Amino acid sequence: MTVETTTPQIPQSEQPRQSAPQPAPRSSRWAGYRYLLWVRLLELKREPEIIFWVFGFPLLLSLGLGLAFRNKPADQNSVAVVAGPNAAQIAASLGGSSSGKPSPLRPAVMERGAALKAFRLGKFDVVVEQKADGAYWYYYDPSRPESMLARLLTMDALEANAGRTDKLPVINSPSSAPGSRYIDFLIPGLIGMNLMNSGMWGVGFALVDMRQRKLLKRFVATPMRRSDFLMAVMSSRLILMVIEVGLLLIFGMLVFHMPVAGSLWTLALVGGIAAIAFGGLGLLTACRAQKVESASGLINLVMMPMWIFSGVFFSYEHFPAAAHPFIKVLPLTALNDALRAVILEGASLPSQSVRLLILALWGGISFVLALKWFRWT
Amino acid sequence: MGLPIECWNLRKTYDGKVEAVRGLSLRIETGECFGLLGPNGAGKTTTIEILEGLLAPTSGEVRIFDQTWGENPRQLRQWIGISLQETRLSEKLTVRETIELFASFYDEPRSAVDVLEDLQLTEKSNSWVGKLSGGQKQRLAVATALVGNPRILFLDEPTTGLDPQSRRQLWEIVRTFQKKGGTVLLTTHYMDEAERLCDRLAIVDHGVIIAEGTPSDLIDRLGGHHVVEFQAGAPNGNGASSASGDLLAQTLDGWRSLPGVEAVRREDNTICLNVREPHLTIPALLEAVNGQGHRLEHLSTRQASLEDVFVQLTGRHLRGE
Secondary structure: OOOOOOOOOOOHHHOOOOOOOOOOOOOOOOHHHHHHHHHHHHHHHOOHHHHHHHHHHHHHHHHHHHHHOOOOOOOOEEEEEEOOOOHHHHHHHHHOOEOOEOOOEEEEEEOHHHHHHHHHOOOOOEEEEEOOOOOEEEEOOOOOHHHHHHHHHHHHHHHHHOOOOOOOOOOOOOOOOOOOOHHHHHHHHHHHHHHHHHHHHHHHHHHHHHHHOOHHHHHHOOOOOHHHHHHHHHHHHHHHHHHHHHHHHHHHHHHHOOOOOOOHHHHHHHHHHHHHHHHHHHHHHOOOOOOHHHHHHHHHHHHHHHHHHOOOOOOHHHOOHHHHHHHHOOHHHHHHHHHHHHHHHOOOOHHHHHHHHHHHHHHHHHHHHHHHHOOOO | OOOOEEEEEEEEEEOOOEEEEEEEEEEEOOOOEEEEEOOOOOOHHHHHHHHOOOOOOOEEEEEEOOEOOOOOHHHHHHHEEEEOOOOOOOOOOEHHHHHHHHHOOOOOOOOHHHHHHHOOOHHHOOOEHHHOOHHHHHHHHHHHHHOOOOOEEEEEOOOOOOOHHHHHHHHHHHHHHHHOOOEEEEEEOOHHHHHHHOOEEEEEEOOEEEEEEOHHHHHHOOOOOEEEEEEEEOOOOOOOOHHHHHHHHHOHHHHHOOOOEEEEEEEOOEEEEEEOOHHHHHHHHHHHHHHOOOEEEEEEEEEOOHHHHHHHHHOOOOOOO
16 A cells, blocks of 8 residues: 555546555455555545644754754853953953854953943943052952853953963863754654654544544444454554654754664654554543544643653753652653653663553553443444 | 344433333335434434444344344444434545445445446545535435445435435435335435335334324325315404414314315414315315305315324424424
């Protein structure tokens, strides 16, 4: 079976023929399953909104957040240089760039009174003045870290400029390497959140919609096997999962040069287990709701705690340690942790077995309960 | 092989309170088109869904070709085709894709092309379902029932809300299916549909069958195939006031004794007579009105219909007024 990628055309009579499998005079055992899967993918393809929310939106989100939190140069500290014979020279030596890097200081020359007033208003982090005897006078606030930093940087720059030689050898390693930036933390979280969203909406919402339209009832009025129907729903989730995860990964790699340390097979397996687990959760959420409105509320209710606690946008380490055990058994936390371990640290599948077990338990228990309570009519 | 559809003493109680069906038995023969006629809320849909195996009866028994839904549901589903009262098929699938999807559920489906041809949907086969008219959608719903090559076709209110032309097209489809030996069970609240389409029908009200037979049998039971309706007013020309209506009501028995009159009923200011031989009744009626010093304000005759049967049995019209 193939899914054509041509966009559906609106003029009805001119639509291209889809290469659907032709029904044999006598249907095979799996004909129902194949057709159910086929039409689900067709419907998705023809629903531009779904395409956007499933594929476009996460990409935009990661682009926006990646740019917002990109590694910008550290804030410059502002220095007021009190006007005097050497003021211009001092300012130049503070603002000048050394070895191609921009100076961490932004100096300005002004009268003493104006400088002190501006310092009190927070416009300057430190005020420096060369006294008549040549001594440098620093005016700063020891309770303000940026003021302390500005004073040290200013002293350091003036000393270095005056020909100081450092006694100790120094090797600097600034951390801005791919793999440890915010975007590297973010993209696995977005992949996890996306798998949750599309599992819950793609299964839960879709089923309630079909129930509300009496389509489920119409299906069970045929000899269709109910297991075929559910398998088709889950299979379409797996197929979409590959596309969703793949798109975000490729996007992260191309746009933000995110490294992928782990194996793609491990990643696919983690994604697959997650897609099924959230599909099961979606199935359970949707097992009785009659109206899409009530289903939407339920789905949001289930997802809300995970959006907040499961470490999509920031680490759940920020929450009190007492809450960590509860946060860690949420399925999205397990998924995000596993994704980060595999993508960023190259973790192996066995090392993630506890997290995968958590996901599998959520999925398995949801599935059993959903099948027990599921309403077709 | 037993009868296509048999049921005994069906009862369905919702939530232990609402009794939708209260002891209903049917026997439907092979090749028959059988109708359940009744007003909205009479229990028709509940009954047909119990027969379709979609609802479990509170008590009673259903047999489809001598098998029960508990024993062999998958086999029974292969034998029947269903059009529910209201199904919204996926709008973004084409007509052909929809038919092929339903075909794939059956062991021995008909070819989608043939079914589309039979239901005059060939032209629309590549159109999205969402773009179809009401009549086309309803034909598609019936097509999804026919593509499984069923022996029994269940249709729940198949023509509700359709324009006259679409209704006639659907009737034609049902007749064609019947000519090929199929059995049809349909529900309707349109008396003309029941009269023209059904070989036999059961009039259902408040969850029980209040009359059963061929349409002409049922009309025969009225006593006369003709209905004479008239209004009469006082001679001073005040018109058919309610006062004169009361006057006429008091003399219902008087009208009953006119020659050829089988039954009398009053609707507002109109007196309806069920008449066997209008050519005998009408002159006598004119004479009687004149003799009482009243003036005839309106007089019409028409063929009796199932509506008259229903009104006579229940005192109400099929469509709530």
